Ligand SMILES: [Zn+2]
């Protein structure tokens with residue numbers, strides 16, 4: 547079968563032939579890949595040769611945002627049947643730490659975890675995959691059009707879950723389930739993560755201000771506005787005046803991966819506010835900040851600044867629940883986050899796509915059997 551692989555020797559991405567995987571243990575299931583989302587991580591793998599092949603092989607099959615259809619299940623698999631749509635999580639535990647032993651490899655303490663398509667384990671840009679049922683989450687048929695967004699949505703779910711749990715733990719009378727109601731939130735970066743965060747925050751009753759550096763009339767601000775959020779063009783505002791301009795901001799979710807902006811935005815955070823960074827910047831350019839002023843603010847305003855990465859199956863399930871709610875509330879608006887679908891053979895073109903109107907690009911491997 548075909549697979550899009552990063553070759554060790556050349557550090558180049560190519561379409562190669564690999565053996566089709568088979569179920570080897572009774573707790574495994576086999577999926578036919580339908581769609582794979584492309585994100586910044588994939589693009590870095592292509593550009594910088596980032597990514598680690600499984601031990602003993604000369605290539606890494608890339609791709610970590612997937613949607614598949616179950617074609618076969620092992621004897622012990624009771625919660626999935628042939629024909630079900632499902633997604634697989636990305637990270638596989640180290641087998642040593644308490645987090646991994648409780649299926650929470652997203653909080654792995656040893657760093658010895660692997661990640662499908664990224665670190666030491668083949669990914670999903672291929673025709674079939676096999677994995678254990680504990681890493682699979684069912685996608686209802688009504689979400690088949692957007693199921694490929696489950697992985698980025700799971701990242702958002704984890705960030706928000708952590709933020710509200712922490713706020714509930716430290717602010718008198720605050721409760722995790724209701725803390726976001728009426729809160730002013732700022733989402734920086736309106737790529738897939740940012741727009742999905744806007745959706746999750748609006749579903750929880752928050753006010754959402756989305757910041758990006760694209761034209762008012764382009765696709766991202768348009769989707770944000772139709773969801774009910776407000777757009778702010780980062781090129782037209784001075785980040786140092788955001789606090790005066792926006793008033794009390796209770797929650798910031800950063801999804802730009804731009805270090806300088808990430809630090810500048812701390813200034814916009816309000817009293818008792820919480821700031822979650824999810825972007826992963828690269829490079830070694832120093833960031834210039836007025837340290838004393840920033841530290842003063844963080845201390846005097848009881849602020850919490852944290853990072854969040856990856857997600858557990860619980861967050862994938864929450865992602866699916868929220869996508870169902872989003873569909874009920876906004877109809878097919880969620881589908882518009884997927885701006886391009888290309889056949890997998892056009893992977894090079896897909897990896898190159900990035901303009902202000904490209905949000906999520908998806909590679910098509912096969913059609914759901916319902917639509918065949
Ligand atoms: Zn990704």
Ligand SMILES: [Zn+2]
Nearest residue numbers: 640643646654
């Ligand atoms: Zn671990």
